[in-house]
Amino acid sequence: MKIDAVTIFPEYFAPLQLSLLGKAQEQGLVEVGIHDLRSFSTDNHNTVDDTPYGGGAGMVMLPEIWGKALDQLMTPETDLIILTPAGKRFDQPMAAKFSQAKHLVFACGRYEGIDDRVRQHYESKNHRVHEVSIGDYVLGGGEVASLVMIEAITRLIPGVLGNPESLAEESHNEEGYLEYPNFTKPSIWRDIEVPAILLSGNHGEIAKWRAAQAQERAKKNL
Numbered sequence: 576m577k578i579d580a581v582t583i584f585p586e587y588f589a590p591l592q593l594s595l596l597g598k599a600q601e602q603g604l605v606e607v608g609i610h611d612l613r614s615f616s617t618d619n620h621n622t623v624d625d626t627p628y629g630g631g632a633g634m635v636m637l638p639e640i641w642g643k644a645l646d647q648l649m650t651p652e653t654d655l656i657i658l659t660p661a662g663k664r665f666d667q668p669m670a671a672k673f674s675q676a677k678h679l680v681f682a683c684g685r686y687e688g689i690d691d692r693v694r695q696h697y698e699s700k701n702h703r704v705h706e707v708s709i710g711d712y713v714l715g716g717g718e719v720a721s722l723v724m725i726e727a728i729t730r731l732i733p734g735v736l737g738n739p740e741s742l743a744e745e746s747h748n749e750e751g752y753l754e755y756p757n758f759t760k761p762s763i764w765r766d767i768e769v770p771a772i773l774l775s776g777n778h779g780e781i782a783k784w785r786a787a788q789a790q791e792r793a794k795k796n797l
């Protein structure tokens with residue numbers, strides 16, 4: 576998979592070199608390109624935004640600059656993801672869908688967002704465009720949201736995860752990703768014992784217990 580991100584803060588994406596995703600890039604499973612939006616600005620001040628038509632607080636990112644940046648990246652194989660708190664909520668099924676994509680471009684808005692004609696333009700050219708939010712709170716920009724999405728998506732690409740059984744177990748689960756509590760050595764820590772069933776060796780009963788625990792946890796977190 577090829578992943579490109581366009582941002583005025585390329586440094587935000589430094590963590591992509593770490594851990595599983597760093598390894599996945601070394602192995603050639605994932606290729607990441609980070610692009611500085613300001614390098615597409617045309618004036619001496621490297622302006623990327625201006626005041627909103629119709630008035631109101633904040634600044635809106637200029638369509639001309641975004642068009643220049645995205646024109647160089649968009650192909651018929653591209654899914655363009657525009658990060659905005661007004662977008663569709665990101666979840667595990669969406670991560671699974673995007674993990675099948677060939678090329679993802681993350682457009683990281685700042686300020687009050689990107690001029691809507693950018694979305695309109697690429698949609699009118701029959702590109703796949705997705706406005707996505709990662710949750711019901713407002714971030715300063717789409718950079719951190721992109722990192723969240725990239726981590727959730729890339730770990731679903733075959734070969735990226737060290738132990739593919741963790742994935743199988745996740746999708747086995749009805750909820751996909753709601754899990755039972757886990758324990759490791761020692762069997763007693765600060766007077767707290769590991770549930771005896773987990774030491775029993777009875778795999779059928781252990782599976783039942785875990786399913787019940789996962790369900791209880793899911794209910795509590797509603």
Ligand code: 6GU
Nearest residue numbers: 658659708709710714720
């Ligand atoms: Cl994608 N962007 C911003 N700025 N805030 C958010 C978000 C995205 N998702 C949740 N909050």
